[in-house]
Amino acid sequence: MAPLFRRKPKPPPIPLEVLLRSKPVRNPAVEWEKNEKGEVVLKVKLAPSKPGLFSGFVKGPSERKYVLDEVGSYVWELLDGERTVGDVAELLAQRFKLHLREAQASLLAYLRILAE
Numbered sequence: 001m002a003p004l005f006r007r008k009p010k011p012p013p014i015p016l017e018v019l020l021r022s023k024p025v026r027n028p029a030v031e032w033e034k035n036e037k038g039e040v041v042l043k044v045k046l047a048p049s050k051p052g053l054f055s056g057f058v059k060g061p062s063e064r065k066y067v068l069d070e071v072g073s074y075v076w077e078l079l080d081g082e083r084t085v086g087d088v089a090e091l092l093a094q095r096f097k098l099h100l101r102e103a104q105a106s107l108l109a110y111l112r113i114l115a116e
Contacts, residue, residue: 020086024079024111040073042066075110
């Protein structure tokens with residue numbers, strides 16, 4: 001008897017060379033600005049809450065703000081759709097005195113977080 005629920009197989013990992021050639025862009029639905037400290041502040045609109053017993057009395061926030069640190073702000077500004085991930089990693093390595101592999105790994109992890 002076959003199992004009722006099956007897990008979907010994981011897609012194969014994308015090769016590093018392909019990731020480094022990709023050109024990430026900022027999500028146009030995310031508003032952003034710089035604060036007085038020069039940090040990038042992302043404003044993400046939240047979906048309206050589901051109607052419930054207290055939905056008429058309690059309103060949740062309509063947006064969530066994320067303040068990026070120096071490195072995150074620098075990366076965010078470089079995500080223009082023109083530069084590749086490899087280009088951004090090289091600039092990151094130069095500016096913050098990192099090994100290129102370290103910059104690539106950190107950048108790819110950061111981009112995964114931003115994509116969520």
